[in-house]
Amino acid sequence: MKTKGETLGNDVLQRMREDVLSCALEPGMKLRFETLRQRYDVSFSTLREALARLVAEGLVVAEGQRGFKVAPVSIADLEDLTDARVLLERELLRRAMINGDDAWEANILASYHKMDRLQARLGEEYYKVAEWSALHAAFHESLVQAGHSPVLLEMRAKLFDRANRYRRMSSQFRKKWRPKEIEHKAIMDATLDRDAKALDLIERHIRETTENLVEFAGHLFEDTSASTSTAA
Amino acid sequence: MKTKGETLGNDVLQRMREDVLSCALEPGMKLRFETLRQRYDVSFSTLREALARLVAEGLVVAEGQRGFKVAPVSIADLEDLTDARVLLERELLRRAMINGDDAWEANILASYHKMDRLQARLGEEYYKVAEWSALHAAFHESLVQAGHSPVLLEMRAKLFDRANRYRRMSSQFRKKWRPKEIEHKAIMDATLDRDAKALDLIERHIRETTENLVEFAGHLFEDTSASTSTAA
DNA sequence: TTTTCAAGTATTTTCGAAATTCGTATGCTT
DNA sequence: AAGCATACGAATTTCGAAAATACTTGAAAA
Structure with a gap:
């Protein structure tokens, strides 16, 4: 329909x-x-x-x-995406902290709350659930939504999705995930405080996720450009 | 064909x-x-x-x-594109100056030379000629080509084209253009010297072009989103 | 054995007709 | 007159058949 x-x-x-x-x-x-x-x-x-x-x-x-x-996926592509994301997320977060108004702050709090509660309800395997993935994406988007730059926001969203594919790909095979609650909370608090540390926190958050992926699921990302998998 | x-x-x-x-x-x-x-x-x-x-x-x-x-075009869009371009061009140029090898340098020199010679041959109205526009684009691309980031390079190219539309649009109506030879030369020299000033020069180059466009051709960029022009 | 070529099959690409939707004009009701 | 429904013409969207291209197989030649 x-x-x-x-x-x-x-x-x-x-x-x-x-x-x-x-x-x-x-x-x-x-x-x-x-x-x-x-x-x-x-x-x-x-x-x-x-x-x-x-x-x-x-x-x-x-x-x-x-x-x-x-x-296809490859470790090089994931790392390239990661660098590009860091550049854009830092810039957009910086601008958001300057321009952000009450509605922006409220939306961050609301997004975090929804993600946090669902995570608590789901327990250890929260990262496998598509619904949590959507709330997680929404939380990250809420942080930069006051960026006031349609061009940069659009690019950021596309990069987020592409990087997210790697995470989703690995989540099917991972036993346990690094606990990100603390990081998310810290990023949110620093952001709402207009603390420039937020920029470093978000960069670390992004980079550590990638490092984690490469370490524990790197074998999944062997270059598939000459792949033979033929079904569809 | x-x-x-x-x-x-x-x-x-x-x-x-x-x-x-x-x-x-x-x-x-x-x-x-x-x-x-x-x-x-x-x-x-x-x-x-x-x-x-x-x-x-x-x-x-x-x-x-x-x-x-x-x-549609609008001044807001042009300024948004400009900000995004500055972010990407600076980052890519920074990386290129770190990673660039002899071939990269040679390509910059060659691209500059071709653009410079054609400009000299064309005289005052060089900016109206499509061929010069292509060489100009090639020169700017050569500067960042050692960036080694397919993702960022792709985004940069798209932004360059979109911003270029505004310049092409105005060039049909402009009498005379600000002389950019000096700026291009300065950017090239600083880049080849691995002088960090190159980053500021390229930023100024981009921003001044936009300011110039808005000042002298801003009336062309009245919002066309609700346009009535109906031919195709 | 390896290479080349050719014919046949599988898959993709392109086309324009048919179905759908939109915009507008017309008539009807309040 | 204003608002609403309906019908008609114009434009877009969707479809699957037909054409073009790529791939496979197998036989002949080197």
């Missing part, structure tokens, strides 16, 4: 993006039209339209006249 | 992108399929594929089930 007022193609785009980000469509996987057509129940043209956008977003790779595949 | 090994859709994408960036398709203009079909000589689906990518690149805006229009 498609969203009213929106095109079917847009609907497929969103479903497909979620499937790539959640690794339901595995990194490096060849995307065959016949299979995709069954999965999403749309025509060739509509599929290509969605694929074209995902290519521009860096989630799918077009291979000349040989179709499409899910963007 | 389409590029061998590449899809027709890709070809149309490139032509269309160039048309948006050169303002052959004016900002805010409604894009009618029948007209586009004649201009590019392709089918609906192929057009939509190209349009979908341009939407993701921020050069075209999709309006629900009411078609597409060229991304």
